[in-house]
Amino acid sequence: MIAHVPNPVIELHNLTVTYQNKPAIWNIDYTLPEGNLIGIIGPNGSGKTTMLKAIMGLIKPGSGYVKLFNKSLEEVRNRVAYVPQRNSVDWDFPASVYDTVLMGRYTRKNIFKRANRLDREIALESIRKVQLEKFKNRQISQLSGGQQQRVFIARALAQEADLYLLDEPFAGVDAATESAIMSLLTEMKSKGKTIVVVHHDLQTASQYFDWLVMINTRLIASGKTEEVFTSEILDQTYGGRLNILTQVADLLGRKKFPVREKN
Numbered sequence: 105m106i107a108h109v110p111n112p113v114i115e116l117h118n119l120t121v122t123y124q125n126k127p128a129i130w131n132i133d134y135t136l137p138e139g140n141l142i143g144i145i146g147p148n149g150s151g152k153t154t155m156l157k158a159i160m161g162l163i164k165p166g167s168g169y170v171k172l173f174n175k176s177l178e179e180v181r182n183r184v185a186y187v188p189q190r191n192s193v194d195w196d197f198p199a200s201v202y203d204t205v206l207m208g209r210y211t212r213k214n215i216f217k218r219a220n221r222l223d224r225e226i227a228l229e230s231i232r233k234v235q236l237e238k239f240k241n242r243q244i245s246q247l248s249g250g251q252q253q254r255v256f257i258a259r260a261l262a263q264e265a266d267l268y269l270l271d272e273p274f275a276g277v278d279a280a281t282e283s284a285i286m287s288l289l290t291e292m293k294s295k296g297k298t299i300v301v302v303h304h305d306l307q308t309a310s311q312y313f314d315w316l317v318m319i320n321t322r323l324i325a326s327g328k329t330e331e332v333f334t335s336e337i338l339d340q341t342y343g344g345r346l347n348i349l350t351q352v353a354d355l356l357g358r359k360k361f362p363v364r365e366k367n
């Protein structure tokens with residue numbers, strides 16, 4: 105099932121990316137609505153990170169193209185913020201929390217211009233929003249995983265973008281931090297921002313997101329959560345392996361995945 109939307113924020117047109125002739129994503133075609141919290145769901149190696157990187161122009165597609173706000177990425181780059189996977193970043197780079205967040209301002213201006221007072225205020229406000237004031241002068245190498253994740257989110261906030269792409273922002277963070285990040289994302293959505301999140305936890309997916317994109321190299325479904333979060337579509341996405349996971353969860357006496365049966 106692929107729901108298309110009028111005036112989309114993101115459009116993928118038959119996008120294919122290959123690494124050494126092997127497709128990581130294949131012929132993906134969808135449109136995503138503005139002002140929604142959107143989850144990207146799929147098994148390990150299904151192409152979620154590759155898809156975000158292709159949207160950000162960090163990987164060149166083999167074929168197809170992407171449009172953001174009905175324009176090319178180059179025309180709207182400063183309206184888009186990207187938070188990569190935490191483990192893909194060199195955290196030994198010598199920079200404080202404040203310096204790292206302030207870097208978010210430089211996507212909006214000439215990098216040779218010095219940060220002005222407004223830039224500094226916005227950086228500090230972003231640090232406050234992720235509750236890292238106490239750590240603002242600390243080196244990023246000396247933070248916990250959850251704190252590093254919040255630094256990156258603060259840097260994206262400082263960009264004051266309209267579209268946010270986050271690659272597994274909840275990986276390795278505790279429940280309290282996950283809930284704080286989720287509240288922040290919900291607040292951003294209420295201000296009209298569009299937030300796209302690569303997410304692994306099926307237990308929370310249907311509760312967190314308004315819209316889901318399910319991929320497994322190919323696009324399986326893209327639509328409103330209540331329409332696509334069905335056992336049938338999840339089975340297609342996970343290649344039938346989800347049944348086994350559900351049975352194991354049952355054996356362990358845990359609740360089943362809260363999956364709706366398709367009518």
Ligand SMILES: Nc1ncnc2c1ncn2[C@@H]1O[C@H](COP(=O)(O)OP(=O)(O)OP(=O)(O)O)[C@@H](O)[C@H]1O
Binds near residue numbers: 123150154155
């Ligand atoms: N730089 C690369 N060179 C070669 N193959 C790659 C490269 N990056 C990713 N791949 C392969 O492309 C496929 C998709 O990878 P990708 O990281 O996009 O998946 P993912 O859905 O984000 O996975 P995960 O859930 O494990 O993070 C995988 O088979 C992966 O091994």
